[in-house]
Amino acid sequence: MIADAYLYRTICPTYTDSPSTHIIRRVFCLQVARTVPNAFQQRAMSTKSKSKLTSSPILSNHPSSLHALTPAKAALLRTHLTQWYLTSARPLPWRLPPIPYNSAPYPSYIHRMYCCLLSETMLQQTQVKTVLPYYKKWLQKFPTIQALAAANEEEVMAAWAGLGYYSRAKRLHQAAKHLLENFVEKEKEVPTSTEYWVKNVPGVGPYTAGAIVSIAFDVPAPLVDGNVQRVLSRLLAIHGDVSTPKSAGSTLVWETAGQLVAGEKHPGDLNQSLMELGATICTPVAPNCSKCPVRSECLAYGNLLRLKRKRKSVFGKVEICPGSIDVNQLPVEKPDLYIPSFYPFKPIKKAQREEIALVLVIVRGREENAVYLEKKAKGLLAGLYDFPTVLLDGSSGKADLETALNAHKETLNARTAGTTKHLFSHIRRTSHVLISDADDALDFIASLRKQNTSGKWVEKAHLEDVGVSELCLKNWRLAVGEEKESKTKPSKRK
DNA sequence: ATCCAGGCTA
DNA sequence: TAGCCTGGAT
Numbered sequence: 225m226i227a228d229a230y231l232y233r234t235i236c237p238t239y240t241d242s243p244s245t246h247i248i249r250r251v252f253c254l255q256v257a258r259t260v261p262n263a264f265q266q267r268a269m270s271t272k273s274k275s276k277l278t279s280s281p282i283l284s285n286h287p288s289s290l291h292a293l294t295p296a297k298a299a300l301l302r303t304h305l306t307q308w309y310l311t312s313a314r315p316l317p318w319r320l321p322p323i324p325y326n327s328a329p330y331p332s333y334i335h336r337m338y339c340c341l342l343s344e345t346m347l348q349q350t351q352v353k354t355v356l357p358y359y360k361k362w363l364q365k366f367p368t369i370q371a372l373a374a375a376n377e378e379e380v381m382a383a384w385a386g387l388g389y390y391s392r393a394k395r396l397h398q399a400a401k402h403l404l405e406n407f408v409e410k411e412k413e414v415p416t417s418t419e420y421w422v423k424n425v426p427g428v429g430p431y432t433a434g435a436i437v438s439i440a441f442d443v444p445a446p447l448v449d450g451n452v453q454r455v456l457s458r459l460l461a462i463h464g465d466v467s468t469p470k471s472a473g474s475t476l477v478w479e480t481a482g483q484l485v486a487g488e489k490h491p492g493d494l495n496q497s498l499m500e501l502g503a504t505i506c507t508p509v510a511p512n513c514s515k516c517p518v519r520s521e522c523l524a525y526g527n528l529l530r531l532k533r534k535r536k537s538v539f540g541k542v543e544i545c546p547g548s549i550d551v552n553q554l555p556v557e558k559p560d561l562y563i564p565s566f567y568p569f570k571p572i573k574k575a576q577r578e579e580i581a582l583v584l585v586i587v588r589g590r591e592e593n594a595v596y597l598e599k600k601a602k603g604l605l606a607g608l609y610d611f612p613t614v615l616l617d618g619s620s621g622k623a624d625l626e627t628a629l630n631a632h633k634e635t636l637n638a639r640t641a642g643t644t645k646h647l648f649s650h651i652r653r654t655s656h657v658l659i660s661d662a663d664d665a666l667d668f669i670a671s672l673r674k675q676n677t678s679g680k681w682v683e684k685a686h687l688e689d690v691g692v693s694e695l696c697l698k699n700w701r702l703a704v705g706e707e708k709e710s711k712t713k714p715s716k717r718k
Numbered sequence: 719a720t721c722c723a724g725g726c727t728a
Numbered sequence: 729t730a731g732c733c734t735g736g737a738t
Contacts, residue, residue, distance in 0.1 A: 349724040354735065388733030391727080429726045450724050468729085508723070509737080573722085574730085604732070647720090648733055694734065 293460070293483050301459070301521055302488055308517035309497030314504070316352065317359060318343035322490040325416065325441045333440075334408055338369040338400075340440040344432045345396045349389055352503065358387050369408060372400040381607045382691035390607050390693075395427025402426065416443045430469070430478075438485065439492035446481035447495045448474070451502025456480050457568035458506060461523035467571040477568075511564045524564040579653040580625055582614040582632055585641070585703045586669065588662035588681055595700075596662070596669060597690065599678035604648065609682065610696045612672055613655075629656060635668055636660035641702050642709035646695045654710075657699050 293301070313319070318339055326333060342362060346355040365383050366372040372380070377397060384393035402425055407414045415421070421433035428436070434447030448456075453466055456477045464473025481498070488494045505512045519525045586596040597609040616628060632638060638660035646653050662669070673679055682690050687700060701707035 345725095347724090348726075349733075351723085351735075386734080388735090389725085391732070392725090395726085427726070431725060606732090645719095646733095648731090649724095650731060 293480060297521055298483055301484060301518055302494060304517045304521070305497040305501065306488075306490065306493055309493055309500060312517075313496065313500045314352070317356070319496070320439070322439075322442050322492050325443060326413070330411055334369060334414075337403075337414060337436060337440045338372075339363070340436050341399065341403075341428075341432075342396070344435045344439075345392050345399075345427060346387065348392060348432065350387060354387070358384070369400050369404055372397065373404040377607065378691065382689060385608060385688070385691040386694060388694075390605065392427055394607055398426040399428065414441075416441045418445050434495065438495045442490070442492060444485045444488055444491040446478060446485045447499075448478050448481050449499060449502075451499040451506070452481055452495075453477050453568055454508065455498050455502045455506045458511075458524040458564045459518065459522050461527065462567065463569060465571070466568045473569065506564070509565060513564060522564070524567055528564065574650070576647070576650055576652045578619075579651050580616040580620065581653055581655045582616070582628055583655045583657045583699045584612045584614070584632065584636065584638070584665075585657060585659045585699070586612070586636070586662055586665050587659065593685075594681040594683050595687070596665075596672075596679060597682050597692070597696075598672065598676045598680075601676075601678070604651070605693045605695070607691070608693050608696070609680075609690050610693065611699060612676075612679075625656070629658075632658055635665075637664035644695075644698045644702050644707065645710040646698060653695070655695070655699050657702050659703050 320336060320339070323336075328336070343355070343359055346359055346362075362383055365379075366375060375397070377394070380393050380397045381390065384390060387393075403414065406412070416437050418430065418433035418437050421428045421436060422430060425433075431447055431449050434445045437443045437445045438447060453474075456462065457466065457473070460476075460480060462473050462476055464476055465471040466473035466477065468474065481495075484498075485491045485494055501516070501518075505516050513519050513522075513525050513528065516522065516525070584596075588594045588596070596612065598612055599609050600606050614628065614632070616625060629640075633640070636658065638658040641657040641659050644655045644657065646655065669679070688697070692700075698707060702709060
């Protein structure tokens with residue numbers, strides 16, 4: 225037990241109890257392990273208690289001061305991070321050299337803000353590589369905030385099509401209008417407080433506000449995105465729940481980010497260095513610690529070194545807060561995979577719900593040159609065009625599906641093109657694609673027009689110009705025979 | 719085929 | 729707290 229506790233202490237720097245309380249602590253750890261280390265989610269949940277989260281996931285007798293940055297350490301981190309950033313960051317079109325707030329002429333500082341708002345909005349939930357072509361195309365189409373504000377919603381949605389999370393496009397459009405109306409048109413200063421942005425600018429939350437204010441305006445506001453959350457969780461070995469903004473882990477991460485950026489000469493660079501580090505080195509899986517500019521300040525990396533030193537003499541299980549792993553299963557050659565990748569602690573994800581859909585591809589013209597699309601007003605894929613779709617409950621049985629399928633085949637004189645599978649964050653959708661000729665669907669289209677007045681014929685060649693989702697494209701490719709049908713039937717759940 | 723990452727809002 | 733999309737890794 226003593227040995228166990230000793231190991232526990234060496235691995236978890238925030239573990240300060242005496243060995244005699246170790247068992248109690250361990251039980252408590254497991255009870256709160258609704259949020260568990262990244263790398264061991266499945267194992268932890270299959271073998272450990274699934275009891276409810278009953279108290280703060282920050283362990284009792286676990287003062288947050290243990291995670292606090294000392295001023296000396298903060299200074300080291302700032303130096304190492306910014307130096308590394310200046311020499312090693314990827315060159316990206318939205319990266320601007322920092323300039324002091326309002327030292328540029330008004331129009332150029334508004335442009336800075338616009339580019340920053342645009343890139344940061346696109347980068348929400350989306351990787352750099354995906355954003356790059358969209359960002360460039362967007363600026364050609366809407367070169368200024370005035371151009372964006374003046375555009376109509378359909379153009380905006382079409383420019384965003386394929387990027388996902390389409391409400392971002394709608395809100396970016398609203399944001400442009402808001403900023404233009406309240407500041408740019410009057411040549412008024414745009415507020416530099418994150419509170420203003422979060423409260424008044426659509427689509428801007430705590431992260432984006434911090435990004436705009438620090439990067440475009442050079443104001444020392446912190447920012448925490450998924451990268452920063454991971455980097456700081458590892459640097460300070462934060463064993464706290466980061467699943468919601470209010471949870472203890474998140475609070476600590478934001479506080480830490482604030483301490484780091486406070487007094488920094490180039491807050492935008494410092495913030496970007498944290499994100500860049502998370503994106504390129506401090507990655508979720510297999511972080512490249514040997515290349516990390518701040519590994520000597522990193523508690524998780526320190527754990528790793530201690531574990532490597534100890535493991536020769538260790539047999540059996542090593543307790544790692546809050547899970548446990550078998551040291552004999554650690555691959556000797558790559559121990560770096562372990563300790564840093566425990567962080568941050570994330571909640572177990574909920575299963576996606578099943579959906580079955582009938583997708584009606586109605587083709588007009590002998591050369592099949594137009595299809596009937598309608599615009600979704602709300603919910604999933606709102607603002608985009610799509611084929612008329614009949615949604616069946618995922619719980620409806622095979623018989624229901626057959627009934628609906630046959631009914632539509634009959635009324636539309638349709639043939640089956642096959643099925644596609646598409647995943648959303650919370651839905652697994654199987655689409656049964658039916659193709660029919662407009663001549664056979666006149667009554668049906670009339671009834672569609674009554675329910676959804678936005679329906680229109682779109683030429684095959686212009687399908688991608690009107691703003692259409694990946695799901696729609698996938699079904700379209702199947703209908704014209706470019707897409708292989710998904711083989712397996714979905715949800716063969718035992 | 720399956721799993722994962724990633725901010726904001728109603 | 730759940731809804732919202734896609735691309736990349738395994």
